[in-house]
Amino acid sequence: MRNYSEVEFLEKVLSIPSVNGKQDTGKLAEFLAGYLKDCGLSVSLQKVDENNVNVITILQGKTKEQVIWNGHLDTVPYGELSKWHTDPERPEVKNGRMYGRGSSDMKSGLAGMVYVLGQMKRQGYVPRQTIHFWGTADEEKGGSGAEEMLEEYGIPKASLLLIGEPTDCCLGIAQKGCVWLKAGVCGKTSHGAYPEEGENAVMYGFKLYETIREKLHRYSHPLLGKPTIQITGIQGGIAPNMTPDEAELCMDIRTVPGIGKEEILLWAKEEAEKYRKYTQGRVGIEFQIMNYRKAIETDEKNPWVQKMQHVIKSETGEGTKTGISFFTDASVFMKNRDDIPVILFGPGKEQLAHKPDEYVEIKTYLQYIRILRRLF
Template identity: 35%
Template structure:
């Protein structure tokens, strides 16, 4: 069978890839990333690479494509295959899975977050393999499931040991032309309280679960989520849902709430959670931690960061630095492998999760060229070839 992988990094190839990626619905909550993992694995059949699949359930999977190096050190590129849900389809002016193109712009769910980054990764990988480039260091392309919710894919990859020896990581999320060097952490809470119902005119006969829970919520909101940093605004603590009561004249006997906490480095999520659990004990409520993503950061003086800058300058870019207020797979991977990383990929993060989401095709092409050049410049030795037996 003739392999369709060619060495070109072009607009035409990008359009072909982004149409395939967007038209494959991988929206939460079902994901269906396994369909794209099959596409990626099949694409590189016949090449001297190691393809490692991680099956999470019938529909959900992640995959890693590894190019061998002369030693275990190397670089890993990360991109997530899932997207958020489309929301109200009637609000869209385009079909979210048709990958409609107008000029240099492609529209659709995941165009920015982050199937554009996936297209860039695939084009760079295509060129490496089609040209037979053998790096002195390992190069891993990691395609993950469930980044938008539980981080199942990144966790499975990090726990597998396949990243052992990796020293640098690029998370190809949309970064608006800048280098993302840090991101806020996240702690999500589900809170509940139990009281005793009675007539609201005689509150002394009951226990108001809503007030009991609100007391805890207000105390949690006063906690320290981390201060402002050079690249990030101060941490935040938000009440995002509160449910209680059935009638105006009945004291509620149950109440539930959800809270979203965003932490900034160096504030440690474990310390925040410990303080929340103490408040829960003191107020008599129950708390469940449903998401725990630590804040992570990279020093802007790291040699890896400087090499990325030099690569970008070759293409006429001089990227500034930024902090990322949302979390990425970096929160999972970097906490286990605390090595230098950047968040650097095509698209504007302001487009993430929006109606009529869009991204620039030429930016996807440009980032693919930067990824390829970085590998070619800093990971390759021309006098030695390595591969898998």
């Protein structure tokens, strides 16, 4: 395999489609594995399912200290193609930017990590820490790649979990969690002209949503702001002139540290019990957690935070700490532990993720690579 330049390598990674649910991640995983092997590293490919493959390699360091680098291989779909000014499947460089699906989220972070790791091995450089690289599939949907990695390999005792998600080379030390809550509401039907004779399941579902929203807004985080909640799906109703006796609501809840699924479920069940008593048992609600990712935060005084802030500032002139509102594979890897600091750090821009005309600034991508080299 040829010895790519930094930009050529990114272009190659972006030119291998890996849309979640459309293409598998196997071709991209094989390309990354081939590059790392050509650089002299031993690589494993872990089959997650028919469509998803993980990439694992280790670069041995001088000490027993271990760090984990993680990036996901999959992207979201392209969306409406007419809204793109470039082909999302073919990377294109214009005005110092490289366009293409995944350029910000997060193939630029992925490519930078793999490139630096391969070049360290190719050049015979031995880092201080042993670096575990985990390239995961299916991050954009169910996180099955991270789950499979966790089940087969577990998490080593590491001093850092570094994830190349888009932060525009800022220091990401916090991320929101996520709860997808489904509520099934049972009420009582009646003629639309006599609503007092029924119990409107849709209205009780909306009332539940408003109560949870009010409780969430009592919380805030200096980097993440307030938690959010929105109804992302609703079904209910029989006819325009009938009180609906059944409803199903899906709610997307983004949490901050200090709020987990336990708190959300407690609030929801307490409210449901109030409705049951008030209506003398005519209203009942059942709940289901469709997805849960916990919120994550790393102490600003952590040595890695201090070190990275210094290196980033000397390279870019900025050392801004930030938080991100979307969840990452960190919430899978760290779901049962809190002893490994998590830092989100990548060259992409969060605000471009999942949108048409997604791009990464080539200057920022090259800065990212230089920072990784200086850190490790």
